[in-house]
Amino acid sequence: MQASFYFPGRVNSFFSPTKIxxxxxxxxxxxxxxxxxGCKRAxxxxxxxxxSTGMAEPIKESLVSEHIDVLVFDRVELETPARVIEEGAAYARDNNCDLLIALGGGTTIDTTKGISLMATNKGSVLDFAGVDRVPVKGLPKILIPTTAGSGSEATRAFGVTDEAERMKKAVSTPYCLADVAILxxxxxxxxxxxxxxxxxxxALGHAVEAYVSELATPFSDMLALEAIRLVGKSLLAAYAKGENIEARFDMLLAATLAGLAFGSGGLGAVHAFSFVLETEHGLGHAxxxxxxxxxIMQYNKIGALRKYxxxxxxxxxxxxxxSDSQAAEMAIVAVGRLLDEAAISSRLSDYGISQEHLPGLVAGTMRQTRxxxxxxxxxTEEDVRNIFMQAL
Ligand SMILES: [Fe+2]
Incomplete structure (x- = not known):
């Protein structure tokens, strides 16, 4: 199977954590x-x-057995408010911590990346929104996901909420890459x-978007396609029987591979459109x-037939x-089947969204045109409106 369709007429980059x-x-x-x-206090x-699940106990015991002090900051909040990052950073500084460990879902990992940076940099974390704007390297960090989704353990960026502006912003810097990610x-x-x-x-959305992205490289292509394969193989198995370790591992690996892929290959319209559904209609990110x-796959298909x-x-x-077109259509059929089997509706009307919300949906998405x-x-704005109308 040919994984890469790279045209080397432009220069792209690829980033990854130090150790997994x-x-x-x-x-x-x-x-x-x-x-x-070389850390003493985590x-x-x-x-x-x-x-409350007790999951943190073996982690603490392992650290203590190596004579490493462990403090706990358990005040992570959904959507990663800047306020929580700054509170955590002050706690890390006041207690002379020299290592951060994230144990949780994507929000926890994002919060930890922010704390790591703000423990060594002055100002507000919101000052560093954008690409490569952080002057000083943060504290070392070990990132341990407890969900198989965000892939944040493998990326060099995190999202942070500006509560005053009601905006989610992104901080991207190689300083966010994990010293160790543990799957x-x-x-x-x-x-x-x-x-x-x-x-x-x-995770599938990350892999799909990275795979067809203009920023894709042969590295991200291979990782994205393997992530897609693993989701196809094991998502429903993990959904059907949570204790299936093999399926769980496949999904964890898929999420991290997708993180590696989009961490360099980038995301696209799916994540532009999802934003307003989160902020204005209360849907969780996933x-x-x-x-x-x-x-979005239906709309994008003609732009990437071979990859579809x-x-x-x-x-x-x-x-x-x-034909290429018929084969490409099968990718959308397969994703639709995954949603159906997991009883997830792809109709916005099932989430209380109707025609009257269209102007807000379009305006919110047009703020994410990057x-x-x-x-x-x-x-175009018209295309955005049409996609939302078809999704109602
Ligand atoms: Fe996502």
């Missing part, structure tokens, strides 16, 4: 990882939900079915991406004898 530990029980190596980095960043499927076994499906579809994904055919094959569709740049098909 993976496999059942990998989280218990954290003491050794922290010791190898701040474990998490939320109270994770703490332990045992930490994802208790994720409920619906969250498993939504977060898995968010659900918003799941809902809009098939609609590759995605169809990766998702297990039989495309022999089909994500249109890598998208494989150009979009």
């Amino acid at each position: 530990m993976l496999g059942a029980g990998a989280a218990k190596t954290i003491g050794a990882q922290a010791k190898a980095i 701040l474990l960043v998490t939320d109270q939900g994770v703490v 332990d499927p045992l930490l994802t076994l208790s994720l409920p079915p619906m969250l498993t499906a939504e977060t898995g579809l968010d 659900r918003a991406v799941s809902v809009i994904l098939p609609h 055919s590759m995605m169809a094959m990766a998702l297990g569709e039989q495309v022999d004898g089909l 994500l249109f740049v890598p998208n494989p098909r150009n979009l």
